[in-house]
Amino acid sequence: MATISAPPVLVVVQLSGGNDFMNTVIPITNGIYHDSRPTLGVSENEALPLNGDLAWNPVAAPLKEMYDKGNVAIVQGIGYENHNRSHFRGMDIWHTCEPDKIVTEGWLGKTIRELDPDGENVVTGVSFGKGLPRAMVSPGVPVTSVSDLDAFGVMSNIAAQEQRDKALQVFERMYTPAIGAGMVSDYLAHTGTNALTSAGILGAVPGKYSSTVEYANNSIAKSLRDVARVHLAGVGTRIFYTQHGGYDTHATQLANHPRLLSEVTGAIMDFFQDLKDHNASEEVVMLVFTEFGRRIKDNGSGTDHGSGGGAFLIGDRVRGGLYGQYPSLEFDQLANGEDLGFNVDFRSVYTTLLEQWMGLDAVPLVNGKYDQLNPFLN
Numbered sequence: 001m002a003t004i005s006a007p008p009v010l011v012v013v014q015l016s017g018g019n020d021f022m023n024t025v026i027p028i029t030n031g032i033y034h035d036s037r038p039t040l041g042v043s044e045n046e047a048l049p050l051n052g053d054l055a056w057n058p059v060a061a062p063l064k065e066m067y068d069k070g071n072v073a074i075v076q077g078i079g080y081e082n083h084n085r086s087h088f089r090g091m092d093i094w095h096t097c098e099p100d101k102i103v104t105e106g107w108l109g110k111t112i113r114e115l116d117p118d119g120e121n122v123v124t125g126v127s128f129g130k131g132l133p134r135a136m137v138s139p140g141v142p143v144t145s146v147s148d149l150d151a152f153g154v155m156s157n158i159a160a161q162e163q164r165d166k167a168l169q170v171f172e173r174m175y176t177p178a179i180g181a182g183m184v185s186d187y188l189a190h191t192g193t194n195a196l197t198s199a200g201i202l203g204a205v206p207g208k209y210s211s212t213v214e215y216a217n218n219s220i221a222k223s224l225r226d227v228a229r230v231h232l233a234g235v236g237t238r239i240f241y242t243q244h245g246g247y248d249t250h251a252t253q254l255a256n257h258p259r260l261l262s263e264v265t266g267a268i269m270d271f272f273q274d275l276k277d278h279n280a281s282e283e284v285v286m287l288v289f290t291e292f293g294r295r296i297k298d299n300g301s302g303t304d305h306g307s308g309g310g311a312f313l314i315g316d317r318v319r320g321g322l323y324g325q326y327p328s329l330e331f332d333q334l335a336n337g338e339d340l341g342f343n344v345d346f347r348s349v350y351t352t353l354l355e356q357w358m359g360l361d362a363v364p365l366v367n368g369k370y371d372q373l374n375p376f377l378n
Contacts, residue, residue, distance in 0.1 A: 004282050004283050004317060005282065005283070006280075006282070006283040007238060007283065008238070008283055008285070008357050008358055008359065009231060009237070009238055009239075009240070009283050009284045009285070010238065010239050010240070010284075010285055010286075010287065010353060010357065010358060011224075011227055011240040011241075011242075011284060011285070011286040011287070012108070012135070012239070012240065012241045012242070012286070012287050012289070013220070013224075013242055013243070013244065013264070013268070013286060013287070013288045013289075014091075014133065014241070014242070014243040014244070014289060014290070015243075015244055015247050015260075015264065015288065015289065015290040016091075016243050016244065016245040016246070016247060016248075016290070016291075017087070017245060017246060017247030017248030017249070017290070017291075018087070018090075018247055018248055018249075018290055018291055018292045018293065018294060018305055018306070018309070019247045019260075019290035019293070019294075019309065019310075020247070020249060020253070020257055020293065020294040020303050021290075021293040021294075021308075021309040021310035021340070022037075022293065022294065022296065022340065023037075023040060023042060023057055023253075023257060023294075023303075024056075024057055024060060024261060024310065025050065025054055025055075025056065025057075025074055025076070025310055025326075026042050026047055026054065026055045026056070026057060027053060027054060027326060027329060028042070028044055028047050028053070028054060028055035029044075029052070029053050030053070030329055032296070032329040032330070033296075033329060036296045036297045036298070036329070037297070037298050038298065039254065039298045039300055039301070040253055040254055040257075040298040040302070040303065041298075042055070042057060042058070046058050048060070048061060048064050050064070050067070051322075053326075054322075054326065057258065057261055059258045059259075059261045059262040059265070060261050060262075060265045061265070062265040062266050062268065062269035063265040063268065063269070063312070065269065066268070066269060066272070066314065066320075067320055069320070070318075070319070070320040070321075071272075071314060071315060071316060071318055071320055072312055072313070072314050072318065072320050073312065073313040073314075073318050073319065073320055073321060073322075073323055073373075073375040074310060074312060074321070074322050074323065075310060075311040075312070075313065075323045075324055075344055075349055075373070076310055076322060076323065076324040076325060076326045076327070076343075076344070077308050077309075077310070077324045077325060077326065077327040077340065077341065077342050077343040077344055078289075078308065078309055078310060078311045078324065078342060078344045078345075078346050078349065079292065079293075079307055079308040079309060079341075079342030079344075079345075079346065080093060080099050080342065080345055080346055080347075081099065081342075082099065083292060083307040083308075083335065083336075083339075083342075085292065085305035085306065085307065085336075085339075086305075087248070087291060087305075090291035090292050091134075091291045092134065094135070094289065094291055094346060095107065095133060095134040095135035096134065096135075097347055097350065097365075097366045097367045097368075098367060104137070104139070105137065105138045105139070106133070106134045106135035106136050106137045106138060107135055107350060107365055107366055108125065108133075108135045108136045108239055108241065109125075109135070109136050109137045109138025109141050109143065110138050110141075110364070110365045111239060111354065111358065111360065111365055112124050112125040112136065112138070112141050112142075112143065112238070112239055113138055113140075113141045114360050114365070115238050115239070115358075115360075116142075116238075119140065119141065119142050121142075121235075121236045122142040122143075122144055122198050122201070123144050123198055123201050123202065123230070123235050123236065123237050124142070124236060124237060124238050124239065125141070125142070125143040125144070125237070125238070125239040125240075125241070126143070126144045126145075126146060126202075126227075126230060126237050126239070126240055126241070127143065127144070127145045127146070127240075127241040127242070128146050128147075128149070128223040128226050128227060128240070128241070128242040129145075129147065129219075129223060129241075129242055129243045130147055131145070132145045133241055133243070135241065136239070136241055144198040144202070146198075146202065146226065149202065149205065149206060149226040149229060149230070150206050152198075152199055152202055152203070201235050202230065202233075202235070204233070205229050205230055205233040205235070206229060208229075208232070208233050209228075209229040209232060209233070211228070211274050211277065211278075212277065213270050213273050213274040213277065214270075215267065215270050215274075216263065216266055216267065216270070218263045218267070219244065219245075219263075220242070220244040220263055220264050220267045221263065221266070221267040221270065223242040223243075223244075223267075224242065224267045224268065224270070224271040225270075225271070225274070227240045227242065227271065228271055228274045228275060231275070231280060231284065232275075232278050232280055238358075244260065244263070244264050246260050247260060247290060249294070249302045249303060250299070250301070250302045250303070250304055251301040251302045252301060252302065253298070253301065253302035253303060254301075264288075268286065268288070268314060271286075272284075272286075272314070272315075272316075276316075281315070281316050282316045282317060284315055284316075285313060285314070285315040285317065285318060285353070285357050285376075286312075286313070286314040286315060287311065287312070287313060287349070287353060288311060288312040288314065289311040289312075289346070289349075290309055290311075292305060292306055292307055292308075292309055293306040293307065293308055293309030293310065293339065293340050294306045295338045295339055296329060296334065296338060296339065296340065297338065306335075306338070306339035306340060307335040307336060307339035307340060307341065307342065308327050308335060308339060308340035308341050308342035308343075309340065309342075311346070311349060313349070313353075313375050317357075317376055317377050318375055318376060318377070319374070319375050319376060319377050323344070323373050323375060324343050324344040325343050327340040327341045327342065327343065328341065344373075345370055345371075347366045347367075347368065347370045348370040348371050348372060348373065349373065350362065350365070350366045350370075351366055351369075351370045351371075351372055352372045352373045352374075352375065354366070355372065356372065356374075356375075356376050357376060
């Protein structure tokens with residue numbers, strides 16, 4: 001476990017829709033990439049060098065800067081076996097660590113239970129955004145879902161209860177078709193989520209916050225600013241979750257994907273700068289993931305669902321660099337004949353975070369024993 005002076009904190013950023021890893025960390029010297037991306041390919045003149053074979057998308061300059069400082073670990077070729085390219089099933093697998101069956105508990109919900117077994121702090125886990133991610137769900141485990149921190153803090157009791165109900169209604173609509181009304185109803189009946197108590201704790205957070213960092217005016221920047229505000233308030237939150245949507249780029253990818261990458265990488269840099277300015281960055285590690293990558297060939301306007309992709313671990317205590325191998329673009333090595341394959345099981349990354357960063361036994365949380373990476377400084 002990494003040695004730090006404060007309790008370790010994990011921030012999870014979900015890139016919803018399937019981020020195009022090939023146009024994020026680009027195999028820039030590979031002719032197959034350029035042949036496969038006549039519409040969307042990034043040229044060597046545009047790309048930002050990473051090493052002799054790889055390059056960054058030019059709009060990801062903030063992440064490149066952090067990588068060059070040694071604070072970003074790139075996990076190449078992350079995924080799992082027998083990928084079916086489904087958004088819902090893919091995200092469900094990432095959230096529950098179960099590729100072969102439907103289960104009711106998320107890996108972070110179980111983690112929160114380990115961190116706070118008696119449920120004494122209803123803000124041990126906080127999600128920013130609409131709805132409650134299934135990763136944070138476990139019956140009886142308190143989790144706070146906040147769509148607007150500023151409004152959350154000044155809500156009346158009735159309004160706070162309404163926000164909680166809306167979050168749970170989103171959860172109900174999303175997961176009833178997959179796990180059944182009975183299981184969903186059981187969770188809704190037994191969850192320890194308590195919006196009234198959460199509002200009382202988080203209500204004072206905005207008033208305590210002061211920063212010289214000017215976050216951009218977009219959803220992920222707003223969410224990460226809220227994460228920073230809660231973390232800096234010292235209310236005991238150990239797991240944060242937020243989402244950035246729009247990565248399902250079947251069409252108009254040339255316009256949308258660069259905008260999304262610019263938003264998320266800029267927000268991440270601002271977030272860590274904010275924490276550094278408050279001497280509160282050492283205890284925070286961020287995981288950035290997506291449910292799958294995109295197919296190697298563009299479709300003339302975008303890219304379709306793929307299999308293997310990439311993830312990022314970011315923080316002061318991260319040993320930056322490349323982990324895993326970039327998946328081969330050779331035809332006989334492709335998944336489904338069209339997709340990047342995988343060589344790092346996503347549960348290996350979870351196991352690494354849980355054991356080496358959070359100091360927990362990962363086996364019951366990820367439903368098995370998996371090889372670990374070595375991405376943290378001692």
